[in-house]
């Protein structure tokens with residue numbers, strides 16, 4: 595199996611997951627619950643990026659408008675896979691959007707319409723989503739869900755790359 599190199603996984607994350615698993619008789623049930631949170635955060639992240647694409651104003655509109663489209667497209671394309679992988683391991687996906695909103699751990703709202711302000715919000719969303727992905731990866735490994743852990747590993751790489759692009763853009767502001 596392809597594991598992420600040790601330095602890509604936060605050590606405290608591994609410890610937190612191991613502690614949680616020590617008290618969880620059913621690793622798959624815990625994994626399903628955290629995947630639902632991942633799906634919820636994905637929907638919030640997707641919407642935040644799309645609304646940033648719509649609301650951006652300023653002289654750098656073209657660059658930000660295009661970049662926000664890239665972000666919401668990437669996140670949106672992940673949502674179907676995340677939901678179907680919950681079903682594959684016999685979990686049920688929340689039926690209503692309000693259930694997802696209750697599950698989301700992404701905080702705050704976008705408080706402005708300039709590019710840097712909107713991008714700072716998406717930086718926060720991406721950090722929460724990345725943490726979630728790493729947590730689910732550790733749980734999938736623990737539950738010996740090989741295909742799922744490989745999927746999550748690929749998403750971690752994609753969101754690390756997104757983190758780099760967001761941070762690099764903000765350094766120029």
Ligand SMILES: [Fe+2]
Pocket residue numbers: 647663
């Ligand atoms: Fe558009």
